[in-house]
Amino acid sequence: MTFRDLEYVIGKSYGLKGKLFPYTMLEELASSKNLEELVEKLRPTDYGPYVSSLPRPLNPTRIELALRRCLVEVHFDLAMKSKNAGIIQAYFMKYLTSNLKTVLKGKALGKSYEELLELVDLRAEELVKRRDIVVRAMAAKDLAEAVRFLSGTRFSDVASMAMEVYEKEKDLVVFDMAMDKAYFSEVLKEFNKLRFAERKRVREIVAVDIDGYMILAIMRSKLWGLTIAETKRFLLDKAVNIPSDVIDRMVEVGNVTDALRILDETPYKSIIPESSAPDTSIIKALEEAFERLTLNRASEAFLKDIFSVSVPIALLKLKEFEVRNISIIAAGIEEGLSVSRMLQRVVKLQ
Structure with missing residues (x-):
């Protein structure tokens, strides 16, 4: 740029x-x-x-x-x-994966094309000329056909993976996690392409996204009782501010509480919730904590990184919070x- x-x-x-x-x-x-x-x-x-x-x-x-x-x-x-600045474009994938989450969850619940049409806006797909992919998935007769229609796209593997786990666990959140893997894989790839100085400036914002995804993916895998091999299928190549050996140890322990103890060795120890809470409450608390951290980092970028690509990324995150509000x-x-x-x-x- x-x-x-x-x-x-x-x-x-x-x-x-x-x-x-x-x-x-x-x-x-x-x-x-x-x-x-x-x-x-x-x-x-x-x-x-x-x-x-x-x-x-x-x-x-x-x-x-x-x-x-x-x-x-x-x-x-x-x-x-x-x-x-490929990282700004990589973050655009969030809108594409968001719609696919809605479509796949809708198909899992037996929703029709007409019902799904009321739940998505395809402007993002129109802008990048990917509308047909989502429309075909929406028109599929069931979840399996929707996943087949994604074959040959960057979402094919994660969609198949999500369907496999959903058929066992019946938890719709698996579609969120799988599509987030595709999204954050792209963000991580573009982050790694940045020059060292720029990567250093944008690191704190990107780290919350990537590391947050990795931690929550591990925790949810524990909740679903996935094997180590199944858990690793959901993970990215690496985290940003968490060493690979720490990630490996979190994956290998048997439950959410033990994984939480290892999290105490990371830069995120200050947001660790009470370990005596139910697993679902721990995961929800972690999710909310990472959201607050995202908000803080985005706000700080306008004060610390005045001439960095982190500024437009921060703006988009704040704008997203506003839309949600x-x-x-x-x-x-x-x-x-x-x-x-x-x-x-x-x-x-x-």
Whole structure:
């Protein structure tokens, strides 16, 4: 990426960060009497063009998909303006894998093409000309056929792996984990291609993603009772801030509690939850802890790494949190929750 390109994406990222909603705006949105009022309040913002033309009746899912479309187009613009910064493009894969998660989980539950069409927005696939792949999977008669339709794509192996485990465990989370492997494999590959100085700057943001995935994949594998060999199929080539021998030891122990003890030897020892909690609670607590860490690292990037590719990556993460916050509020309005209850669920952007 040329210095001029880097200047553009960094300048654009700072501009977009300045437009992120303050907490007072979230309070204003949460006070909406209904979804129509919520959309009306969003109309003057960058989300306006995306939510204004939504078909009626409004529902939280339609609003969330419209917000995500805005995020997708922001990300695509930054990626196109930084064509030699492959890591920004690698992070774009998240939207593709997100839709595939929805489709595969939907097929596992017997959902039809028409039902799935209400749950996904294919703007990301349209932009990278991959729409047909997802549409074929959506139109499949069942999960096995959907997985076969992914044959020959970069998602083929992880989809097959997920189906195998799902047939034994019946836990839909396996599709999340498998698709995240494909996504983070791409991020890790592009991270390793960065020059040493740039890799050092972006390391702390990427490490939370890669290491977080590795730790959670190991923990969930313990929960499902997978063998060492089965667990390793879900893992990436390596972590960023965790030595390979530590990962190996975590894989080899027999349960979540023992793996948690080894985690105490890593840079993530400060986020280790109470080991006496049930395994599912430990995993949920770890997931939430890594999300908070992601938020902190993204916020810090704007102060520490002013001329780094970490800035646009950080912006996209903060924007994603914002989309989630608004989606939480939309769902809360639909459920009839109080303003205070909705605001307890949102994440304060720093």
